[in-house]
Amino acid sequence: MGHLDDLLPPRAPTADQPLAGLTLLLVEDSRLASEGVRLLCRRSGARLRRADSLATAERHLRGYRPDVALVDLHLPDGSGLDLIAGLARATPRLDMILGLSGDDALAPAAHAAGADGFLPKPLGLAAFQAALLARLPASRQPPARRPLPQAEPRPDATALREDLAQAARLLDGDSAYAARFLQGVARAAGDRALARAAEAATRGTPPALALLREAVATRLAPAARPWDGDSPAPRSTP
DSSP: OOOOGGGGGGOOSSSOOOOTTTTTEEOOOOHHHHHHHHHHHHHTTTTTEEEEHHHHHHHHHHOOSSEEEEEEEEETTHHHHHHHHHHHHHOOOEEEEEESSGGGGGHHHHHHTSSSHHHHHHHHHHHHHHHHHSOOOOGGSOOOOOOSSSOOOOOHHHHHHHHHHHHOOOOOOTTHHHHHHHHHHHHHHHHHHHHHHHHHHHHHHHHHHHHHHHHHHHHTTOOOOOOTTTSSSOOOOO
């Protein structure tokens, strides 16, 4: 069943909402990253649907044709590259297919799979709008664009905690996926210490995974203070 807002007539882009009238499907497993994109779409005028896996995205796409697909490259049930390749081959093709990842080195892989562009996490409002507007035809451009506010949307604390809790569960099973998932979460939250711990854990060594589990547990502790991006990751004691 479609969303009710799909029945609304498309709106024309304006200086305040340059992406008005645009429909976007976000395929993203992180609640934190998804909430960030939701805020960017709201401020830009675009309509958003979210799928948290390849399977959910495929169900959406059976009866929904967005203007833009924004696809995270690491998903719980497979690679976003496979979805991008399928969308690129489809006829008729979506107007715009963009890859998304916290790992900038994956940009060439996204392009090779057929993506029209690549957006690194975390997304900022200016970069988000510029990436989409650069690929839209003149008929869908706003008449003018107003200067953007300097402040970016702040990470949502509830969504961040849900992502950390999900990662804590995953670390006891699919630790490789969990480490990659936490890399993106840490970048979106501006937590450089957690990002370093997650990057080290992608190599799968038991000491690195133990440190990552401890870092996540520390951030989930009831008495935990909000951390800053330069706080060191917790160290296990011998």
